[in-house]
Amino acid sequence: MTEGFRPFRVVRKIRESTIITSFYLEPLDEQEVTACKPGQYITVRVPGTAGKTVLKTYSVSSNVTNKSGYRITVKKEGAPVHAPDAPPGIGSCYLHDQVDVGSILEVAAPRGEFYLNEASDRPVLLLSGGVGLTPLVSMFHSLIETQRPVFFLHACENGDIHALRDEILNLSEGNESRVKVHFVYRAPTPADIETAKHHSVGYITKELLQSLLPLDDYEVYFCGPTPFMKAMYNLTRSLGISDARISYEFFGSATSLVEAASVKPAPDQPPQQSQDGGIEVVFAKSGVTGFWHNNTGSLLEFAEDLGLAPEFSCRSGICSTCMCPLLEGEVTYIEDPLEDAEEGNVLICCSQPRGRIVLDI
Incomplete structure (x- = not known):
């Protein structure tokens, strides 16, 4: 087995929504797991094609104070909309379709630079889209145990695909004076409307944030698909929040949210000459x-x-x-x-x- 990986057993498999499932993992050696910061991910080795294995990263969605194991919450990815003939997500389909309670997975220790600044006492704004809520739920667990004001806004299609909804609401109970939760559904179902599972319809907008957030020096964490990320970055910057207070992580294909400062030279441009030894x-x-x-x-x-x-x-x-x-x-x-x-x-x-x-x- 490659150095850095450790065998874990799946001890629970919980369907969180129509497309999202949680996997509870505990090490075979029954020793404590490697410490995880709220927001970090673990790496899982899964079978690929032609007999090869591939590495997939999944955010830890559980409370990081749990030293007996990790929980990952995974969306089953189909073929891309723009390429329906392309293969579906290798890792997510394997986990959903082939892995069950008792299955053994090779897991590497938590890593990643997207994690909660636990040394700060500033108020926190959490913004998530789709399955991008998973690292933020881990952060939310940790924030509930502090006295920091927290605003958690989550956007998704509707209640059928909304994962971990009840967990978030249960965590916020009894902390309403400093913790606010708001769910935005783009296309709520009749059942969503009847049971009031969401708070507003549409998207997370500047107007919505202005109506919910008092003026303060927020730390912002957001995660989701690329279009959501770009929208949240532009939105929070338009509210005057500095780059130094903004942290984010992509789910799916990543790109830079900040426009590059330099212009790409034309292909026929002559080679540049170094002026200072670069x-x-x-x-x-x-x-x-x-x-x-x-x-x-x-x-x-x-x-x-x-x-x-x-x-x-x-x-x-x-x-x-x-x-x-x-x-x-x-x-x-x-x-x-x-x-x-x-x-x-x-x-x-x-x-x-x-x-x-x-x-x-």
């Missing part, structure tokens, strides 16, 4: 050349600074989404990836150039 990085497919410096960050961050948009997800060497061919040169890893990149490839989210390199991007 390392030349060539993005072959894009026809872009730049010069990396020690304060630039990872190759992924450097590419984004140049106006490129490589695929990525975890930003920490876990998921391999950012892996691309290294055509020339060598890199060094500033954070050890969970598994080595395939030969001839590099994970740009956690690497930097050692000298001139050429990437197939």
Whole structure:
């Protein structure tokens, strides 16, 4: 078994909605699990195609004070709407269809830079879309045990797919003076309307937030699909909340929420010349050349600074989404990836150039 993974048994499998299921995992050795910060994820190894395995990351949705195991809450992903002939989500379909109580999964310890700042006493605004609520539910568990004001707004299609609704409401009971919960359904069902399962219809808007939030110095955490993330980022910035107070994590294909400062050079633009000794990085497919410096960050961050948009997800060497061919040169890893990149490839989210390199991007 690859170093860093540990066998866990599924001890409970709970259907939370028509498309979302929770899996309660406990280690086979019955020892305490590795500590998890509220909002972090674990990595699960699942069978892929052609006999290979793939690594999938899932946010821990449970209270992190539970040292006996983790809970992950997973949406079953079908084929993309824009590509109906594409295969459905490998990891989520395997968990939903093949994994049951008693199944054994290989799990790596919690990781991730998206987590609650527990040292702060500022009020907190949680914004989630769809299954993006899972890391925020873990944060909510921790926040309930503090005296911090909390506003939790969740948006989804309707009550049929709304997961962990009752858990959130139960946690907020008795804390109404400082904890506010608001559910927004885009298309509530007749049953939703009859039972008042939601608080408003439509989307999370600036007007809605202004009607719910008193003026304060909020820390904001949000998570969901890319369109939701872009909307929430623009919305919170329009309310005057600084970037330093905003934390987020993507569910699904990730992108940068902040427009790149540089304009992508045209493919036929002559190569740039370094004026101050930077390392030349060539993005072959894009026809872009730049010069990396020690304060630039990872190759992924450097590419984004140049106006490129490589695929990525975890930003920490876990998921391999950012892996691309290294055509020339060598890199060094500033954070050890969970598994080595395939030969001839590099994970740009956690690497930097050692000298001139050429990437197939």
